[in-house]
Amino acid sequence: MTQFDNALFAQLRDVIAEKKSLQNPLIEVLRQAQEIFGYLPIEVQEFIAAEMNIPASKIYGVVTFYNFFSMKPRGKHMLNVCTGTACYVKGAPKVIQMLSEELGIKMGETTKDGLFTMSAVRCVGACSLAPVFVIGEDTFGRVEKKDQLKAIFAKYKA
Ligand code: FES
Incomplete structure (x- = not known):
């Protein structure tokens, strides 16, 4: 059971479909996912991993490497x-x-x-x-x- 609206995941799925053809789409997908959800909880990372066929551990590594990404909800x-x-x-x-x-x-x-x-x-x-x-x-x-x-x-x- 997700805490997020399914419409947000549908939006993210569209972003992934659009960016997939880029040479290095992951950072851009994560950036837009953070805009959609406000942050990047594990649930969202796992969704991206499944949709992009990338190991979840790799996504976690990128999210924790860049200060720009956050796994906790951020203020306005x-x-x-x-x-x-x-x-x-x-x-x-x-x-x-x-x-x-x-x-x-x-x-x-x-x-x-x-x-x-x-x-x-x-x-x-x-x-x-x-x-x-x-x-x-x-x-x-x-x-x-x-x-x-x-x-x-x-x-x-x-
Ligand atoms: S050190 Fe340059 S703005 Fe703070």
Whole structure:
């Protein structure tokens, strides 16, 4: 018995049929599967394995290798905290602590309201603004006070 709507699997089956002819279709199929289901639980990985005739262990290996893929449900917004060298030196650990306290989650976790998942990323190319975190397409730099965080998060909670 699946926890997902059969229509989602039908959608995924169409994606697989469409991408099968690509030279290396697996990453693209997984990327789209994650868009459809929100994450890549074992059940979805096994479905892809059967449909594409690939060992489930290989799919698991790919999913766990790339940070981009997640086996846990993710929040509506990814909160990516840069832990690259410039950001680290300029206070990324303090930013992570502030974000954790404000949202009540640790790195890799999702807020109870399902809005944010916090993860660590490498340099996002905005070192002059270090320390930096990114929510979706928005980059925030030199955030030093919790009050600033409240104002930032309010926008996404609205
Ligand atoms: S190290 Fe953080 S943006 Fe470059």
